[in-house]
Structures are given as structure tokens and as C-alpha cells.
Amino acid sequence: QVQLVESGGGVVQPGRSLRVSCAASGFTFSIYAMHWVRQAPGKGLEWVAVISYDGSNKYYGDSVKGRFTISRDNSKSTLYLQMNSLRPDDTAVYYCARTDGYYHPFDFWGQGTLVTVSS
Amino acid sequence: DIVMTQSPDSLAVSLGERATINCKSSQNLLYSSNNKNYLAWYQQKPGLPPKLLIYWASTRESGVPDRFSGSGSGTDFTLTISSLQAEDVAVYYCQQYYTPPYNFGQGTKLEIK
Numbered sequence: 498q499v500q501l502v503e504s505g506g507g508v509v510q511p512g513r514s515l516r517v518s519c520a521a522s523g524f525t526f527s528i529y530a531m532h533w534v535r536q537a538p539g540k541g542l543e544w545v546a547v548i549s550y551d552g553s554n555k556y557y558g559d560s561v562k563g564r565f566t567i568s569r570d571n572s573k574s575t576l577y578l579q580m581n582s583l584r585p586d587d588t589a590v591y592y593c594a595r596t597d598g599y600y601h602p603f604d605f606w607g608q609g610t611l612v613t614v615s616s
Numbered sequence: 617d618i619v620m621t622q623s624p625d626s627l628a629v630s631l632g633e634r635a636t637i638n639c640k641s642s643q644n645l646l647y648s649s650n651n652k653n654y655l656a657w658y659q660q661k662p663g664l665p666p667k668l669l670i671y672w673a674s675t676r677e678s679g680v681p682d683r684f685s686g687s688g689s690g691t692d693f694t695l696t697i698s699s700l701q702a703e704d705v706a707v708y709y710c711q712q713y714y715t716p717p718y719n720f721g722q723g724t725k726l727e728i729k
Contacts, residue, residue: 541723542660542711544711547716559617592665599716600654600713600714601671602656603666603713604671605668606666606667608665
């Protein structure tokens with residue numbers, strides 16, 4: 498069965514860095530584009546970033562551009578989000594999700610990992 | 617960027633009655649070359665990730681009950697639940713996947729009256 502399992506969340510001080518991961522199984526990871534979507538406590542969904550199936554193309558939301566980097570290791574079926582210069586408003590549950598190409602719906606989501614930015 | 621606006625923000629409907637949620641995009645989501653609207657609907661229950669319900673504005677995802685339906689084209693879309701069940705209590709989001717950033721609507725909270 499399809500599984501996406503996020504990890505790496507936790508409490509981090511403002512200005513510091515954190516990397517979250519998403520381990521995929523149950524499908525051919527290397528043919529899917531992958532996304533990060535976040536949700537601040539009690540708030541709606543905010544799209545963060547996408548990476549193409551082979552890692553050659555990436556897009557970012559304006560609120561994270563220049564601070565966050567999305568990457569993937571297809572040999573390990575794992576997606577990453579490197580988050581630098583973290584701010585309190587980055588506090589959120591971070592979900593990974595897959596799509597069958599850039600212009601397709603998000604058909605499967607992980608359970609999410611909580612990142613809290615606080616001193 | 618394409619802005620997605622849902623209405624209403626919250627909705628209370630009696631069991632067995634119809635629920636209707638609207639979504640408006642700031643730009644046309646209909647791609648003329650394939651006549652498809654790049655619009656999806658998701659359901660999110662407390663403590664769980666979103667779940668895809670409808671894509672291409674009106675195509676039901678496998679396993680989604682047929683009481684859920686999507687309609688609309690261009691910039692105006694609707695999610696309809698024909699006969700509300702207790703398990704449909706959730707927040708519903710529309711999303712455009714026409715172009716990045718793949719923005720979501722602000723969400724509509726659906727409750728039982």
C-alpha cells in the first residue's frame with residue numbers, strides 16, 4: 498500500500514535550521530513529482546514547494562523562497578525539505594504529497610510532521 | 617498568483633440535506649487544449665491529512681461516495697454533498713493545480729445543524 502511517512506519535526510529556535518524528510522513506499526517514487534504543503538495550527542493549507550520526478554525542476558512559494566530547499570533521493574525513495582533562517586510563522590504541520598506530474602491533483606498525503614519555531 | 621476564494625467560511629446543514637460549497641478563482645482554470653479545469657477538492661478531518669475527493673473539477677476519486685459531486689468551469693466551481701452524513705463533518709478545500717503556486721482556498725468548515 499502507498500505510504501508517505503514524514504519525520505524530523507521538532508522545536509527549533511528562530512534563525513536556526515531544520516531538515517524534514519518524507520519516506521515513500523508502496524509505489525514507484527521516481528516517477529512522481531512531490532510537494533510539501535504546510536498547515537499552521539488552526540489555519541488552512543499553504544503550498545510550500547514542488548520538485549519534479551527527477552529533481553531537475555523546483556518551484557517555491559513566495560513565503561519560503563530563498564530560505565527553504567526541496568530535494569529528493571530516488572535511490573532511497575525519500576523527499577527532503579531543508580529549512581533555513583526559520584521564523585515563528587514557519588510553525589506548522591508539514592505534509593508531503595505526491596502528484597502524477599506538475600499539473601495533477603495531490604492524490605496521496607503523508608500524516609505530517611510538526612515543526613515549532615520558538616525561543 | 618492565482619487566488620482561490622471559498623464561500624461560505626462555515627456551513628451548518630441538517631443530516632440528509634444538501635450542502636453546497638463554492639470556490640472562485642482569480643484566473644481561468646480551464647485549459648483550452650484539453651478542455652480540462654485544473655481544480656481539485658479535498659476533505660480534511662481533525663488530526664488527519666487532506667484527502668482528495670474531486671479532481672478536474674468534476675471527477676470523483678476512486679472510493680469517494682457518489683453523494684459528493686463537483687461542477688463548474690473557468691473561474692466558478694461548486695462542491696455538492698447531496699445528502700449529508702455525520703461522517704462528512706470536516707473542512708473542505710478547493711485547490712488550483714493550473715500553475716504554481718498551487719494555491720488552496722481558505723477552507724469551509726462543514727458542521728451538522
